[in-house]
Each structure stands twice: as structure tokens, then as C-alpha cells.
Amino acid sequence: MGQVHDKEEWYNDLCIKLIRNLGTFSFMNNKDKYNHERCKNLNSWLYYITKDYNVPQHVITDIFTQSNNTIGEGNQKHYCLNYLYKEKYNDPDKIIKLINLEDYMKDFLSILKNNHDKNHCLCRKFIFECANIYREMNKMYCTGQTRESSTKSDTCSKLVNFNTIFTSYISREKKLKEKLPSLTSNDNDI
Numbered sequence: 001m002g003q004v005h006d007k008e009e010w011y012n013d014l015c016i017k018l019i020r021n022l023g024t025f026s027f028m029n030n031k032d033k034y035n036h037e038r039c040k041n042l043n044s045w046l047y048y049i050t051k052d053y054n055v056p057q058h059v060i061t062d063i064f065t066q067s068n069n070t071i072g073e074g075n076q077k078h079y080c081l082n083y084l085y086k087e088k089y090n091d092p093d094k095i096i097k098l099i100n101l102e103d104y105m106k107d108f109l110s111i112l113k114n115n116h117d118k119n120h121c122l123c124r125k126f127i128f129e130c131a132n133i134y135r136e137m138n139k140m141y142c143t144g145q146t147r148e149s150s151t152k153s154d155t156c157s158k159l160v161n162f163n164t165i166f167t168s169y170i171s172r173e174k175k176l177k178e179k180l181p182s183l184t185s186n187d188n189d190i
Contacts, residue, residue, distance in 0.1 A: 037103065040083075087152070088154040089155045090152045091137060094137060105165065106169075108127060109176060112179060127180060131183055134159060134183050141155050142155070163183055166183060
């Protein structure tokens with residue numbers, strides 16, 4: 001975990017970086033620049049900042065709120081919302097890995113098609129890791145009684161979404177099917 005020596009200066013720097021990444025203060029919201037993928041990256045970064053530097057979530061929420069208040073009523077609010085991974089998901093680190101695989105599945109599969117790609121083994125290892133994460137989390141949070149007792153229900157909906165995306169990609173990749181893990185089988189060793 002990082003150590004912050006001058007908290008006030010560090011929070012000011014964080015505030016400036018966050019506001020810069022939230023976008024312009026204008027009537028024109030550039031949706032090409034401030035899109036869904038960029039927001040996910042921004043929120044993943046914020047999650048790791050709050051985790052690694054022990055920043056209270058309310059600090060991030062306050063920056064979002066104050067900057068939206070500064071924009072004013074006549075302007076659009078920030079395109080990116082304050083997405084609270086810690087509050088929405090069980091094991092947010094693992095969920096972020098699944099989100100990354102979803103977002104870059106085409107790239108991963110492209111690498112896997114080329115046995116000589118320098119990242120072939122790492123890519124395959126990451127996909128297997130994500131399949132194992134999915135099975136472990138699905139069993140832990142989304143089956144039977146655990147589903148009803150899970151306090152963070154977005155975990156299960158994210159896992160359902162991951163399953164849908166993952167299986168749809170694999171079903172289209174007949175040549176890679178033997179190389180890729182199953183989300184239902186327990187013997188997913190590389």
C-alpha cells in the first residue's frame with residue numbers, strides 16, 4: 001500500500017487529475033473522447049487509488065459532486081459517473097479482471113490464433129485465470145442460498161453478463177475451442 005506524506009497536497013493532485021479526466025466544463029460533451037470504455041478505465045483507476053492509497057470513497061464522491069456543481073445547471077453533467085466497485089461487487093479486483101477480458105476478448109482471441117505471438121502463453125493463462133475466477137465467484141456468490149444472501153447483487157449480474165459474452169465468443173471460434181477453458185468444467189488447467 002502506498003504511503004502519502006502530505007495528504008492535502010496529494011488529495012489536491014488527485015482532484016486535479018480526476019477533474020482533468022472527467023472532461024471539459026462546457027455545453028459540448030465530446031462523446032467520442034469521453035466514452036464508456038474511457039469511463040470504465042477511469043473508474044478502475046479510481047478503485048485502485050482508493051484501495052492502494054487508502055483513500056476514503058467519500059473523497060472521490062465529493063470530487064465528482066463538487067465538479068458537477070461547479071459546471072452548473074446549464075451545462076451537461078460529466079459523462080462518467082462515480083462507479084463504486086467496492087460497493088457494487090464482491091471481490092472487485094477479480095471483477096475488474098473479468099471486465100478487462102470482456103473488453104479485450106477480440107484482441108485475446110486474435111493473439112491465441114497465432115501460436116508464434118510472443119504473448120500467446122500469457123494471454124491463454126489470463127483467459128484460464130478468468131474462467132477460474134468466474135467459476136469460483138459464481139459458486140460462492142450466485143448459487144442457491146448464497147445468491148439470496150449476497151449483499152452485492154451486481155456481482156451475479158456481472159457474472160451472468162461475463163458468461164454470455166465469453167460463451168458467445170468461444171462458440172464462434174471453432175479452431176480455438178480446444179485451447180479455451182470451459183466456464184462449467186472444473187478441470188481447467190493450462
